[in-house]
Amino acid sequence: MLFGAIQAQALGVAAELRIPDLLRDGPTGLYQLATATHTDPMALERMMRLLVQMGIVAESRPGKFICTATGKHLQAESPSSLRNYTRLTNLEMVLHVVARLGRSLHTAESQFTALHGKGFYESLPNLPAEAAIFNGAMQEISEQDIIDMRDAYDFSRCRCVVDVGGGQGHLLAALLDDYPGLNGVLLDVPAVIAGAGAILHDHVAGGRCRVVGGDFLQSVPAGGDLYLLKRVLSHCTEEQARTLLTNIRSVIAPKGRLVLADPDPASLYGASFDVLMLVLLGGGLRTGKQLKELFAAAGFAYKRTVGTSGELQLIEASPA
Numbered sequence: 001m002l003f004g005a006i007q008a009q010a011l012g013v014a015a016e017l018r019i020p021d022l023l024r025d026g027p028t029g030l031y032q033l034a035t036a037t038h039t040d041p042m043a044l045e046r047m048m049r050l051l052v053q054m055g056i057v058a059e060s061r062p063g064k065f066i067c068t069a070t071g072k073h074l075q076a077e078s079p080s081s082l083r084n085y086t087r088l089t090n091l092e093m094v095l096h097v098v099a100r101l102g103r104s105l106h107t108a109e110s111q112f113t114a115l116h117g118k119g120f121y122e123s124l125p126n127l128p129a130e131a132a133i134f135n136g137a138m139q140e141i142s143e144q145d146i147i148d149m150r151d152a153y154d155f156s157r158c159r160c161v162v163d164v165g166g167g168q169g170h171l172l173a174a175l176l177d178d179y180p181g182l183n184g185v186l187l188d189v190p191a192v193i194a195g196a197g198a199i200l201h202d203h204v205a206g207g208r209c210r211v212v213g214g215d216f217l218q219s220v221p222a223g224g225d226l227y228l229l230k231r232v233l234s235h236c237t238e239e240q241a242r243t244l245l246t247n248i249r250s251v252i253a254p255k256g257r258l259v260l261a262d263p264d265p266a267s268l269y270g271a272s273f274d275v276l277m278l279v280l281l282g283g284g285l286r287t288g289k290q291l292k293e294l295f296a297a298a299g300f301a302y303k304r305t306v307g308t309s310g311e312l313q314l315i316e317a318s319p320a
């Protein structure tokens with residue numbers, strides 16, 4: 001654990017340099033890897049030794065490396081790729097805020113905002129390279145989230161789903177594919193929904209889907225009977241969370257449902273994610289009690305928690 005930061009950084013660099021991709025065709029020599037990655041062979045060898053110990057690569061013969069089953073998750077074209085997610089959590093601007101965790105413990109505020117004077121999401125449109133990695137990471141985690149949510153939750157009773165902060169629409173597209181009677185609305189900031197066209201094109205053309213660029217802290221599209229917040233409420237500060245839920249409450253159908261999908265804080269992944277949300281965004285996961293208080297303040301009542309086979313749990317609420 002003590003060396004967790006350096007191991008995470010080795011993962012990030014391996015993903016960035018595409019080392020697992022370079023090993024796709026079988027055993028590859030150190031010098032060949034160094035040439036392809038424009039790195040110093042002796043320095044690279046030291047990182048490769050660490051990656052061997054971490055189980056990302058294996059040394060099949062002295063000086064020849066292969067990619068392990070775990071390492072394949074860092075290959076760009078792998079169906080279970082987490083390459084961009086790994087790059088995202090190892091971006092310099094993310095590591096800078098992680099190093100300031102102690103400060104967040106005193107202020108309970110985002111170190112990104114403290115360092116840059118504006119929030120992470122406000123800054124992304126001016127950081128195209130980082131935004132591309134962020135969007136790629138969201139797509140990667142969505143692939144597994146979608147499988148887990150489809151299995152865990154019955155969307156068939158729903159008429160119109162509004163995916164609030166729905167990224168580029170991967171979840172919404174999957175739900176519209178699954179349920180031919182369902183309509184949908186995607187809301188995200190304009191810079192993000194610019195990439196949603198290709199993903200939702202057929203559903204938009206068929207009149208079953210609308211794509212809205214906007215700010216969920218200002219307003220949320222009306223007309224939905226299911227409002228979905230996947231990996232969104234955990235990214236909000238208390239004040240933002242209350243505003244967002246109040247905005248949804250003002251437009252949701254009287255018998256509508258609100259579904260939050262976020263990691264379970266009582267897991268190692270959830271607890272790590274929670275602390276990252278604190279330093280990066282001033283947000284975080286909420287306990288059952290905290291959620292009930294938040295729901296009550298925004299005019300919702302907690303209904304139930306539905307587990308999934310993956311990282312997420314689904315929390316359902318309805319207008320009080």
Ligand SMILES: C[S@@+](CC[C@H](N)C(=O)[O-])C[C@H]1O[C@@H](n2cnc3c(N)ncnc32)[C@H](O)[C@@H]1O
Pocket residue numbers: 121138139142164165166167168187188189192214215216217229230231232235
């Ligand atoms: C962590 S991502 C989750 C995306 C998607 N729900 C998923 O799980 O893949 C949070 C999303 O909220 C969007 N977002 C953040 N602040 C927003 C705001 N004020 N209004 C609309 N969308 C916002 C971001 O652009 C981003 O796409």
